[in-house]
Amino acid sequence: QVQLQESGPGLVKPSETLSLTCAVSGYSITSGYYWDWIRQPPGKGLECIGTIYNYGSTYYNPSFKSRVAISLDTSKNQFSLDLSAVTAADTAVYFCARHGADSHFDSWGQGTLVTVSS
Amino acid sequence: EIVLTQSPGTLSSSPGERATLSCRASQSVSSSYLAWYQQKPGQAPRLLIYGASSRATGIPDRFSGSGSGTDFTLTISRLEPEDFAVYYCQQYGSSPYTFGQGTKLEIK
Numbered sequence: 001q002v003q004l005q006e007s008g009p010g011l012v013k014p015s016e017t018l019s020l021t022c023a024v025s026g027y028s029i030t031s032g033y034y035w036d037w038i039r040q041p042p043g044k045g046l047e048c049i050g051t052i053y054n055y056g057s058t059y060y061n062p063s064f065k066s067r068v069a070i071s072l073d074t075s076k077n078q079f080s081l082d083l084s085a086v087t088a089a090d091t092a093v094y095f096c097a098r099h100g101a102d103s104h105f106d107s108w109g110q111g112t113l114v115t116v117s118s
Numbered sequence: 119e120i121v122l123t124q125s126p127g128t129l130s131s132s133p134g135e136r137a138t139l140s141c142r143a144s145q146s147v148s149s150s151y152l153a154w155y156q157q158k159p160g161q162a163p164r165l166l167i168y169g170a171s172s173r174a175t176g177i178p179d180r181f182s183g184s185g186s187g188t189d190f191t192l193t194i195s196r197l198e199p200e201d202f203a204v205y206y207c208q209q210y211g212s213s214p215y216t217f218g219q220g221t222k223l224e225i226k
Contacts, residue, residue, distance in 0.1 A: 044219075045206065045217055045218070045219045045220050046163065046206060046208075046217040047217070048214050048215045048216070048217075059213060059214075061214040062119075062214065063214075095162055097162075099210065099215075102149070102151060102210065102211075103151075103168070103210060104151075104153040104165060104168040104208065104210055105153070105155075105163070105165065105208070106165060106174075108162035108163060109162065110161075110162055111162055
């Protein structure tokens with residue numbers, strides 16, 4: 001059974017880069033599927049940030065396109081999110097997840113809260 | 119991008135009652151690529167329904183989904199105490215994938 005676990009700093013200063021990692025166990029990230037980052041501001045709804053697939057192809061939500069980068073580390077079976085030039089509006093719980101081609105999100109990490117504050 | 123609008127924003131119901139949640143899309147969702155998730159405080163969303171009407175593994179049959187095109191419905195036939203939570207619809211027919219703003223199902 002696949003398991004996903006987010007990790008990274010819980011506090012980031014404004015204008016800096018938010019960096020998170022999602023460790024995947026129970027499934028090889030090179031065996032298919034799309035690997036996603038999704039966020040949820042406190043008390044609000046869910047927003048897709050972007051996805052990585054096929055050994056490194058990416059799709060980013062246009063709302064984030066100029067600030068986001070998602071990458072794979074196949075040696076560690078994990079993938080990462082970098083979100084640059086953060087502001088208080090980027091304060092959220094960040095989830096990693098996966099989905100199949102033309103399919104729903106079938107596995108999620110527990111989420112990690114990142115607060116943007118000086 | 120496809121905007122999903124859920125209604126009502128909050129639904130107050132009692133255990134044993136039937137609950138009907140609505141999700142309307144700003145444009146047709148291709149191939150009924152519509153999912154429903156349940157989220158409880160401090161937890162990740164849990165998949166309930168995919169393909170508009172298929173129940174995910176382990177989901178009780180009191181949960182059912184229906185609809186196509188731009189109008190979708192999640193029905194909970196007889197509410198159990200553990201069903202009170204926030205519910206989100208999500209479309210995966212068009213990138214970027216998008217979620218509705220959620221319906222909070224609360225105990226009356």
